[in-house]
Amino acid sequence: MLSHEDNEKLVRVGPGSVMGELFRHYWLPIFGSADLEKNGQPQTVKILGETMVIFRDSEGNVGLVDNVCPHRGAPMLFGRNEDCGLRCVYHGWKFDVDGNVVDMPAEPVRSRLKERVKIKSYPCVERNGVVWTYMGKEGESDRPPLPNFEWNMVPDENVVITFRVQECNWLQALEGEIDSAHAPILHGRIDEGGSINQWVAKRDLRPVFECVRQDFGMSIASRRVIDDEHYYWRVNQFVMPFYSLVPPQSNEFYELSGHAWVPIDDENTLCLMFSYRPNEALHPKSRPVFLEGFRGRETGHHSVHGYEDQGPAVPYGRYTSKYRRETGYHFDYELQKTTWFSGLPGLWVQDAACQSGVARVYDRSKENLCTSDTGIAMTRRMLLETAGAFAEKGEKPERYNDPDLYMVRAISLTLPKNQPWADAGAEHMRAELGKGFGYELVA
Known part of the structure; x- marks a missing residue:
């Protein structure tokens, strides 16, 4: 028998939960590589309670970004997957697979806003037909290597x-x-x-x-x-x-x-x-x-x-x-x-x-x-x-x-x-x- 309290501790996985934070220290297999086409329609995923969209850009790189545009909160699910990035259809803000803003068509040319804004993203790596992501806070040099399954x-x-x-x-x-x-x-x-x-x-x-x-x-x-x-x-x-x-x-x-x-x-x-x-x-x-x-x-x-x-x-x-x-x-x-x-x-x-x-x-x-x-x-x-x-x-x-x-x-x-x-x-x-x-x- 598992007490209600202990069961709750083990099965709750959202941000801030014990198991959710522990899982974020591991690489997670999240999608089939063959199910993502270059410039294809973004797909909604949910991992550890976080709703994201996943897409493959023009160069074949996989991006995993927040479904909410950091500008005015429009859904990135409707984003245009084009020219090596995902462009929000509301005001055209465009993000690369690392979450960087690469274009703000409605902003002045000299605006430096895009240097200060990012969309939440998680790194993705592919191996043998599986897309893996890492949702921890560590930088690239501090992340564990991909597990050798x-x-x-x-x-x-x-x-x-x-x-x-x-x-x-x-x-x-x-x-x-x-x-x-x-x-x-x-x-x-x-x-x-x-x-x-x-x-x-x-x-x-x-x-x-x-x-x-x-x-x-x-x-x-x-x-x-x-x-x-x-x-x-x-x-x-x-x-x-x-x-x-x-x-x-x-x-x-x-x-x-x-x-x-x-x-x-x-x-x-x-x-x-x-x-x-x-x-x-x-x-x-x-x-x-x-x-x-x-x-x-x-x-x-x-x-x-x-x-x-x-x-x-x-x-x-x-x-x-x-x-x-x-x-x-x-x-x-x-x-x-x-x-x-x-x-x-x-x-x-x-x-x-x-x-x-x-x-x-x-x-x-x-x-x-x-x-x-x-x-x-x-x-x-x-x-x-x-x-x-x-x-x-x-x-x-x-x-x-x-x-x-x-x-x-x-x-x-x-x-x-x-x-x-x-x-x-x-x-x-x-x-x-x-x-x-x-x-x-x-x-």
Whole structure:
């Protein structure tokens, strides 16, 4: 159980909040590079409670600026994206991607006003199809380097990355993925079809959990019995400040996967999902399945057909899903009776409906946690300790600004019962570009 006060401390992310200020010390992945065209229409985004517009200028640079023009408060969403800047349509003030005023057509030629006025902006960097921003107050020389997440550094053919909006706070979403007890139940079928029913985790629905606090966050290991001599271990990773990593399965579509749960505001989350192989291209069928869905159902990724574009005026409108609370997540009672345990149309929808379906900020004081929630309880404790140290002393997590801290993998191992997973998995949990899994994926 999480007290109301503690839950509020962790899920509130706006300016001045403890977690919001802590998040501002990290680079945040906020948009897909392919979704921004040169001189294209600006798009509204909202990050940590701040409404901004994002655009790509004539030279290909990405700008992230306040939606409010500092002149008379007109919306920059309607700005003209032209000639290496965004021009307010009200009086023509034009801003570059760094927030500098480069033109004031209604002002005297000799006016020095543009030297004193800027629009609020945040720096953006692109890497491998993802736009990152830094919202802290530090100057360029004092910012941490971009984090070396393996999924954002492998070749294009090795990875798929998709975005969607989820209608709950970041922590509710994150906790759904570090909880591996739900997977063979929620994602299962009541008929004999599907790979989940053949999954080793389906054979033992009462896993034992062991958690280890790491310098990057938390390792949450679940142990299931395979036979009299072996255990099956799945180790999910929580990586500060809001990342989750999921181990590979043992079928032909093996890949590492996970999410960045980027807070839009207190009640909505930008979910960036990644699936990748560290040292080889994805299975030829994986990319089309991830992007198109499979037989009308969603996978762990949001399909291109599942979006219901709300337009550029809505924060992350292009990433809004038709599978959401007001549409009932397209729950199908008939399919629940005959085929799918949940009756919900695909993996991520099943997760989102359970994480978000009751409330955007659920009252965690009403929970009754059990042994399978060990990882959630320990992660909450770690986050509260981190938030407390930051609020009271300004302390940030150790090594938070070390880019290689984030070179982490989730693992799935089959081990003799007397072999500790932490020892056997230590080397495999360290990511290294071009390195294979290093162990056999056993069903």
